[in-house]
Amino acid sequence: MNSRASWFAGSCMVVCLFAASSPALCAPECGPSVSVEPVSAGLSRITIAASCFPSGRIVLRYDSLTLVRALDENGALTLLFDCYLGEKPPLKLTFPDGVEVQAQLRTIDLERVTKVALLWRGRANLDLHALEYASDFNDAGHVWAGAPSSRWQAEERHRRDKRGHGFMTTVSDGTSEGDQLEVYTFIHETGQASGAVTLALDYESRARTPQEPDSCGTGLYADLEYRVSVLRPSGGISRTRGSFAPLPCGQPSDQSARYSSKALPQLILTR
Template identity: 85%
Template sequence: MNSRAFWFAGSCAVVCLVAASPPGHCAPACEPSVSVEPVSAGLSRISISAPCFAGGHISLRYDSLTLVRVLDENGALTVLFDCYLGEKPPLKLTFPDGMEIQAQLRTIDLERVTKVALFWRGRVNLDLHAFEYAADFNDVGHVWAGAPSSRWQAEERHRRDKLGHGFMTTVSDGTSEGDQLEVYTFIHEPSQASGAVTLALDYESRARIPQEPDSCGTGLYADLEYRVAVWRPNGSVSRTRGSFAPLPCGHPSDQTARYNSKALPQLILTR
């Protein structure tokens, strides 16, 4: 599909793409358009305008990941997209009538960060937990969806202790269509001599009391598969996958043992 790209001058490059309108599609006044703005910590701000599809569902495909989001009553949507595989994979947007726009991602600081992305498909919730520097549950260094921290908090902690710190850049709760995604982003301190971040995975839906019926026994997601991708500051990407063994219903996970640290890589920080 043809598209037109325009570059705007400024401190950050913004790429705007407008779909070529095939016969029978929207009039030019409401053709879908997409703009991409680079954001720090390896993020891209995606702004979508599609007046013809107000309230419609749009899919965003990035490599093997597919996210589904809903346009507002004006056909607009802004997404802070996590580039956990870098800028090279394009972002493919598909609108309700099948029209596609391919956007080139732009971001900042990928050479300063490690990203750990966890994604799965299903209406259940997984939580990625990061324990920085031997932090315990609910300590300041325990970062997860319930205490996501932020870029600004991570930078403030770095100013105080001269260590790298991280935060959750994307969190899912299992309620959206398409894939679910959680990403922990760690901002490195170049002069740091040593340190470690322990990562753990929690099948939160199965640990609830009462349990989610789909998460146990012979439920639809009893043996849920998940995938993990890790972006390193040198541009390398590693990928793994795993799955949960079925667990009988009525036997919730032990409140400590449920956090599986073997499911995710550990971040060893050395010069």
């Protein structure tokens, strides 16, 4: 052992002997911990403590979904996680040192909700739109990232008209690392009259002015792919995939054809 290593070992021994009541001074315990709390509308509150990694990034994996999130300066993070595939798939968290922690998700109300999840990857923005009961765009029944509603608003509308309503439980704008995710959660009212929710998909960032070069022609996201999954109250899950057809650069987006209702399923509500 060289003299520097000997000095360090001896110094640590002295500190440990001097502070026998606080052994953490020599061997700090800051391994990550993860706790899960069930939340209504099919959500889980994830609380992460990892003081060894202040401002570090962690990777969250849920089935085929990969998210990247930043810890704060204390190595902590609390987030609401959307269980759009239910509680069965575990949530796997990988910390900066490669340590993986697996968490069992817990939630409330899955038997009362339908969840429609839209996933894509890349620095492009897609918007999932829900038009409840023949609502038009910008009506009160139009739910999307720009008018996400909330659990409490959906419940208030249900008290007034005795029909189920929904809200956005997760929204993305295309700027996060990893996958992008938007989820519309519909809370059912048992025995309600027949009705329907029309779902539409908008490639919002392709319709911007000026046009983004990556979204058109042979750009990186010109034929952007996306995935859709639907979780029913019965626990059944359906999955589909799709992509956008490329558009020439310089061609204005046709507003009448901008919103695609064919890309997403429609929710038919019956007694």
